[in-house]
Amino acid sequence: MSTQSQDVEQLIKREYKYGFSTDIDQEILPPGLNEDVVRAISAKKNEPEFMLKWRLEAYRHWLTMREPSWAHVHYPKIDYQSISYYAAPKPKDDAPKSLDEVDPKLLETYEKLGIPLHERARLAGVAVDAVFDSVSVTTTFKEKLAEAGVIFCSFSDAVRDHPELVEKHLGTVVPSGDNYFAALNAAVFSDGSFVYVPKGVRCPMELSTYFRINAMNTGQFERTLIIAEEGSHVSYLEGCTAPQRDENQLHAAVVELIALDDAEIKYSTVQNWYPGDEEGKGGIYNFVTKRGECRGRNSKISWTQVEAGSAITWKYPSCVLIGDNSVGEFYSVAVGNNMQQIDSGTKMVHVGKNTRSTIISKGISAGRANNAYRGLVKVVGGAEGARNYTQCDSLLLGDRCGAHTYPYIEAKNPTAQIEHEATTSKIGDDQIFYLKQRGISEEDAVNMIVNGFCKEVFGELPMEFAVEAQALLAVSLEGAVG
Amino acid sequence: MSANALSQHYAEQVRQVQDGLPAELPEWLAGRRRGAAQRFVAAGFPDPRQEEWKYTNVRPIATKPFAAPAADAPVSPETIAGLGFEGLDAHRMVFVDGRFRPELSDLEGLPEGAMVRSLSGMLGGDTDRLEPLLGTLAHDRFSSFAAANMAFMSDGAVIMLSRGVRVERPLHLLLVGSAGSPATWHHPRVLVQAGEQSEVTIVEHYADLDGASGFTNTVTELRAEAGAQVRHYLVQDHADTAYHIGSIFVQQRRDSRVTSHNVNLGGRLVRHDLNIDLTEPGAEIELNGLFLVGGRQHVDTHTRVHHSSPNTTSREQYRGIGQGHGRGVFKGRVLVERGAQKTDAQQHSANLLLSPNAEIDTKPELEIYADDVKCAHGATVGQLDETSLYYLRSRGIGTEAARGMLVFAFADEVLERMELAPIRTSIERRLAARLPQAGVMEVIA
Numbered sequence: 047m048s049t050q051s052q053d054v055e056q057l058i059k060r061e062y063k064y065g066f067s068t069d070i071d072q073e074i075l076p077p078g079l080n081e082d083v084v085r086a087i088s089a090k091k092n093e094p095e096f097m098l099k100w101r102l103e104a105y106r107h108w109l110t111m112r113e114p115s116w117a118h119v120h121y122p123k124i125d126y127q128s129i130s131y132y133a134a135p136k137p138k139d140d141a142p143k144s145l146d147e148v149d150p151k152l153l154e155t156y157e158k159l160g161i162p163l164h165e166r167a168r169l170a171g172v173a174v175d176a177v178f179d180s181v182s183v184t185t186t187f188k189e190k191l192a193e194a195g196v197i198f199c200s201f202s203d204a205v206r207d208h209p210e211l212v213e214k215h216l217g218t219v220v221p222s223g224d225n226y227f228a229a230l231n232a233a234v235f236s237d238g239s240f241v242y243v244p245k246g247v248r249c250p251m252e253l254s255t256y257f258r259i260n261a262m263n264t265g266q267f268e269r270t271l272i273i274a275e276e277g278s279h280v281s282y283l284e285g286c287t288a289p290q291r292d293e294n295q296l297h298a299a300v301v302e303l304i305a306l307d308d309a310e311i312k313y314s315t316v317q318n319w320y321p322g323d324e325e326g327k328g329g330i331y332n333f334v335t336k337r338g339e340c341r342g343r344n345s346k347i348s349w350t351q352v353e354a355g356s357a358i359t360w361k362y363p364s365c366v367l368i369g370d371n372s373v374g375e376f377y378s379v380a381v382g383n384n385m386q387q388i389d390s391g392t393k394m395v396h397v398g399k400n401t402r403s404t405i406i407s408k409g410i411s412a413g414r415a416n417n418a419y420r421g422l423v424k425v426v427g428g429a430e431g432a433r434n435y436t437q438c439d440s441l442l443l444g445d446r447c448g449a450h451t452y453p454y455i456e457a458k459n460p461t462a463q464i465e466h467e468a469t470t471s472k473i474g475d476d477q478i479f480y481l482k483q484r485g486i487s488e489e490d491a492v493n494m495i496v497n498g499f500c501k502e503v504f505g506e507l508p509m510e511f512a513v514e515a516q517a518l519l520a521v522s523l524e525g526a527v528g
Numbered sequence: 529m530s531a532n533a534l535s536q537h538y539a540e541q542v543r544q545v546q547d548g549l550p551a552e553l554p555e556w557l558a559g560r561r562r563g564a565a566q567r568f569v570a571a572g573f574p575d576p577r578q579e580e581w582k583y584t585n586v587r588p589i590a591t592k593p594f595a596a597p598a599a600d601a602p603v604s605p606e607t608i609a610g611l612g613f614e615g616l617d618a619h620r621m622v623f624v625d626g627r628f629r630p631e632l633s634d635l636e637g638l639p640e641g642a643m644v645r646s647l648s649g650m651l652g653g654d655t656d657r658l659e660p661l662l663g664t665l666a667h668d669r670f671s672s673f674a675a676a677n678m679a680f681m682s683d684g685a686v687i688m689l690s691r692g693v694r695v696e697r698p699l700h701l702l703l704v705g706s707a708g709s710p711a712t713w714h715h716p717r718v719l720v721q722a723g724e725q726s727e728v729t730i731v732e733h734y735a736d737l738d739g740a741s742g743f744t745n746t747v748t749e750l751r752a753e754a755g756a757q758v759r760h761y762l763v764q765d766h767a768d769t770a771y772h773i774g775s776i777f778v779q780q781r782r783d784s785r786v787t788s789h790n791v792n793l794g795g796r797l798v799r800h801d802l803n804i805d806l807t808e809p810g811a812e813i814e815l816n817g818l819f820l821v822g823g824r825q826h827v828d829t830h831t832r833v834h835h836s837s838p839n840t841t842s843r844e845q846y847r848g849i850g851q852g853h854g855r856g857v858f859k860g861r862v863l864v865e866r867g868a869q870k871t872d873a874q875q876h877s878a879n880l881l882l883s884p885n886a887e888i889d890t891k892p893e894l895e896i897y898a899d900d901v902k903c904a905h906g907a908t909v910g911q912l913d914e915t916s917l918y919y920l921r922s923r924g925i926g927t928e929a930a931r932g933m934l935v936f937a938f939a940d941e942v943l944e945r946m947e948l949a950p951i952r953t954s955i956e957r958r959l960a961a962r963l964p965q966a967g968v969m970e971v972i973a
Contacts, residue, residue: 116579427884442899446866451894454941457909460850460881464910470903 075132076171081105084233087132091202091236096213097528104222104232104466111226117389118418118450119358121294121331129296131234173237175200175255194250197242197282201269204240211242216275219302219339219366227298227333227360231267235300238268243278243309252508257286257299265296272302274309276342281312285512286319286355292328297332305371307342312350314507316515319355322414329357336363337393340401341374348375350506352515353390362420365428366394367401374403377503381519382415382447391421391452396432396462407438408500410519411447418450425462433457435468441499443472445448529593535771537593539569541555545680548795550727554655560663564678571672580670583857584828585887589771594713596682596744597625601706603737609969611735612705616950618643618700618731621685625707626744628683628716637697642728647717649681657688661719665777670801670830672832674775677715677747684717689756697760698729698948705736705770713743720749721754722784731760731951736767736794737806737869741860742744743771750777752784759787765958767821774800783810791955792819792827793962803912806833817846818942819852820962821886835864835871844875847942849935851963853868859891862905866897875905878884882911882972888903935963 047409063408073088084105088098096370197208205212222232239255257268274280274421286297297319303311313336322329332355336345348414351362365374394403403423411417417440440449451468473495481491497504497516504512542565549558550886573590574581597926603624611950621644622632628646635644648657668675679957685701703716722728734744744766772795780786792798804813819827834843848856862873879888912934921929940961946952 328643440894440896442896442901445899446871447899448895448897451892451905453891453893453907454889455890455907455909457879457881457889458887460884460886460911462881462909464908466892466907468892468894468905470894470901472899472901493801 071502073134074130076142077130079131079234080262083131087234087236090132093205093287094209096209098207100217100222101233104229105234108226108229108233111223111229113226117360117420118416118452119387119389121358121387124296124331126230127297131265132236133359134236135423135478141197148440159301171498175253181457194249195244196249197240198253199240200237200242201238203270204271208240208242211273212240215271215301215302215304216486219304219337220300220335224241225335228300228335231269231298231300233336234269235269238270238299241272241280241282243274243280244273245274246252246277248278250281252281254285257284261501265298267297268299270299270301272313273304274306274311274345276306276363277308279310281314281315281508283316283508285316285380286393294322294329294331296331297333297356301334301336301363303338303347305338305340305342305345305372306346309342310347311338312338312347312445313338313363314511315351315353316511316518317350317351317353317355317359318518321355321386321495322357324384326357328357329386330355331358332356332361333358334361336361336413337366338364338374339366340369340398341373342369343398344371345369346375348377348506349392350377350503351379351390352503352507352518353378353380353388354518356384359386359388359390361390362392364395365403366397367403368397370398371400372398373401375506376403376405376407377409377506379405379500379503379515379519380408380417380419381410382417383414384413386413386415388416388446389418389420391419392496393422394434395422395426395433396429397427398429400431401429403434403435404435405438406502408503409438409440409449409498410499411440411449412443412445414446416448416450418452420452422454422456423464424454424456425457425459425464432462432463434464436464438468439467439499440470440498442470515518529549533777534591534593535569535572540596542569542578542679544889545608551952553660554914556659557651557655557662557894561679562745563674564663566681567668568672569677571668572676574671574858580830582952584797584799584826586797586799591745592710592743592829593601593709594679597707597709597712597714597742597877600627602705603629603632603706603912605632607737608702608704608938608956611702612700613733613954614949615953616698616700616948616965617724619695620648620699620700620702623683623701623704623716625705625712626682626703626716638732639693639695640670641693642695643686643688645684645686646683647681647719651687651822656684658719661686661721661749661751662717663749665779666775666777668746671775671931676748677717677775677822678848680713680716681717681747681837683866687728687730687763689723689728691723692725693723694727695729698731700731700733701865702733702735703744704748704761705734705740705742705766708739708743710741710769711744714746715745717746718750720751720758721910722752722758724753729761729948731761731763731948732749733761733763733765734772737768739741740767741769741806743820744773746772746774748774748776750779750786752778752780754782756781756784758784760789761946761948762790762800763951763955764792764795764798765828766798768794768825768889769796770794771796772798776800776802778804778813779801780804780806780808780811780813783806785812788816790829791817792817792828792829793958795825797826802831804831804833804842806835806842810836811837813843815842815844815846816938816942817858818848818939819856820849820939821856822851822962823854823856824852826845826857827854830859830861832863835862835868835873838868839870840868841872842874843887845945846877847939848879848890849939850879850881850888850890851883853883853885855889857886857889859893861893863900864896864903864905864973867890869900870897871898871901871903873901873903877907878907878938879907879909880911880935881909882935889931934962936960
């Protein structure tokens with residue numbers, strides 16, 4: 047077993063390949079949070095009055111709230127006054143009109159990350175909105191999408207160009223006072239993505255946002271709002287990375303999804319924020335609120351997530367199934383290594399009749415990581431014929447990590463059918479032996495088994511992400527097997 | 529009663545109890561009781577904002593000024609016989625309103641090395657043997673009810689088995705409520721010390737006389753030494769108006785085996801906390817539970833199995849049936865500590881929701897810090913299977929009867945694990961009577 051422990055050491059010391067930072071002129075607000083900061087952010091973005099009002103309400107509410115402590119994560123108290131709430135690459139003169147005017151250093155950063163923004167170097171027909179620290183850098187394929195009637199732009203552009211849509215929908219799924227981090231986000235969020243798919247339109251390509259934290263001592267607070275009108279369909283992907291630093295940085299995002307009659311939203315995330323080093327120094331605190339409402343009949347919202355990064359992940363993408371026959375899905379692979387802490391899961395709230403939900407969660411823990419699944423399945427009194435199936439499996443690699451399952455099941459309707467199953471195991475010596483005996487190296491064998499363990503979830507990812515996710519998993523874990 | 533008046537009431541209760549303690553009480557005991565009283569008065573009753581009490585609001589209890597019931601009520605041996613389990617040949621200790629009643633009890637023929645006595649009897653002068661047992665497993669990490677018991681306890685059962693002692697007949701602890709006033713409470717305590725290689729079956733049985741009501745706040749502390757085998761039955765069959773809070777603490781040593789059967793049929797507001805600590809290799813626990821809630825009953829069971837040593841095993845099977853406006857809650861936690869390798873833990877919670885106004889909340893939890901373990905849990909909430917119903921109906925059985933049979937069969941899967949046939953039969957009969965298709969079920973049971 048000595049070869050194996052060598053592998054473990056080697057691979058645990060792997061480099062976080064996105065750990066570089068970009069030296070670029072930035073405009074950063076001084077650290078601190080008060081009403082003036084909220085006003086300053088709103089002013090910088092030339093926001094209409096209703097936005098400022100909404101932000102201030104959120105901020106005042108936030109002041110009355112307490113940071114939640116129920117999750118299975120531990121971290122030193124966050125000093126919200128030491129964070130800068132706004133950082134943006136300095137504009138040359140005015141906002142860039144086309145990619146040619148975007149700072150080449152920025153483009154280079156995204157090239158390094160493997161996200162070519164140049165439309166010529168198209169990424170298999172995926173439209174990309176890139177968010178660098180607090181602001182959206184550029185959005186590709188805008189015109190092509192506009193032909194189909196799809197609006198895909200940064201949140202700031204949406205506030206400027208489509209204020210009526212923003213005003214109508216913003217905060218209707220995740221209210222500004224929903225929880226501590228959502229309220230903070232509502233007060234200071236600086237950008238994010240906005241998607242509007244009109245009635246009957248099937249979005250012609252995958253939409254994607256790439257989030258990048260670059261500046262030091264800043265928090266990133268973005269907000270995504272996706273509206274799928276009657277009979278529309280959209281698939282949206284997001285990816286995230288950050289430089290390697292010894293300080294912890296805060297990321298508190300909010301995502302709101304709205305699906306009307308017969309609409310379908312598929313939301314996929316590959317989260318690879320910097321997880322900190324093997325001693326748990328540095329890394330991103332990822333406190334995210336994601337919720338979708340299936341408002342219409344026969345609507346469907348599907349969350350798929352691969353959570354590989356972040357020092358702390360606190361994230362529960364949820365579905366509120368209001369429309370009759372609506373469907374909610376949650377597919378998740380959460381990988382924790384070294385000192386990472388993950389408390390993630392989902393909420394499925396069944397309100398309409400004949401609503402269905404599926405939860406497949408795969409947790410992998412290695413090193414000294416703790417990985418918790420926390421989920422709620424709630425069937426309210428009037429939700430006739432609700433159906434839920436939940437499966438959460440945990441894989442433990444090593445004897446110093448932890449795997450936890452906290453499912454909440456609340457049923458108030460006698461026609462509800464709810465099933466929950468969970469298992470915890472490690473990779474069997476017999477499985478490894480079998481594969482080695484067939485000439486497969488131990489590392490490949492482990493890789494194979496772990497990939498097999500996650501297959502159900504990877505199958506839900508769009509093609510190009512599935513490949514990336516598998517590679518990511520291999521980097522995160524290979525060899526970390528006991 | 530206002531919160532302020534209530535806390536004054538309880539402070540006064542505590543003072544009365546303290547004043548009533550005999551002067552010759554050893555310091556360790558007086559200290560433990562004083563400490564518990566202070567903790568209870570300081571903490572008050574739990575509220576639903578506490579995670580462990582999320583689904584159970586003890587407001588009906590927390591707003592009443594409970595006091596100890598009046599002097600010993602007259603109860604005839606015939607009444608007691610009527611409450612027992614038909615055909616159960618057992619040693620019997622009877623408690624009325626929390627007080628031991630020797631004239632109704634029968635402790636003849638216990639084997640040598642088996643000491644079964646009332647707590648009040650021992651507190652009268654044999655306190656040395658209690659010191660390592662009383663209040664040493666119980667804690668109030670999740671609520672102050674165990675502290676209230678320690679502060680106000682009046683009586684209970686003490687069972688001590690020497691090494692290798694085997695008690696053939698089961699020990700039936702019958703705890704009866706007789707007081708008509710709903711504002712009375714009593715705090716029975718059961719202490720079990722099962723020595724190495726000893727073997728015993730204990731039946732903790734709660735029932736009420738007609739018209740009785742009140743609040744029973746019990747604590748059971750059970751130690752199973754190396755190789756001991758303990759079968760523990762908890763049958764809660766209170767009146768539908770009664771409140772019952774039971775805190776059970778079990779500590780198991782090497783190769784000990786404990787089986788727990790927990791059946792809840794009665795009570796208005798019922799909560800059980802079973803805390804199991806498997807402290808040495810080879811320890812094994814089996815937890816079986818059944819609750820049936822109807823009317824406006826609320827029954828909550830929390831189990832916490834703590835695997836703190838390698839090679840320990842737990843098997844848990846809890847089933848619940850929700851009818852009427854009843855609410856059933858189950859939370860099971862399995863904690864595998866770092867280093868507790870080769871733990872084998874299985875937990876299952878299955879629930880039938882039969883009425884549009886009933887509610888079931890279930891929360892099976894796994895918290896695992898070791899990798900070489902086999903842990904699984906499952907939970908279901910659902911209704912009777914349509915195809916099973918169809919099958920029975922196609923065999924000429926009416927819909928109602930078929931439903932009754934299926935519900936009964938669902939519950940019986942837990943009951944059939946009981947080794948004591950008289951208890952099983954008796955519970956089956958009581959269960960059948962509580963199902964809506966009672967007439968049909970009498971035939972089956």
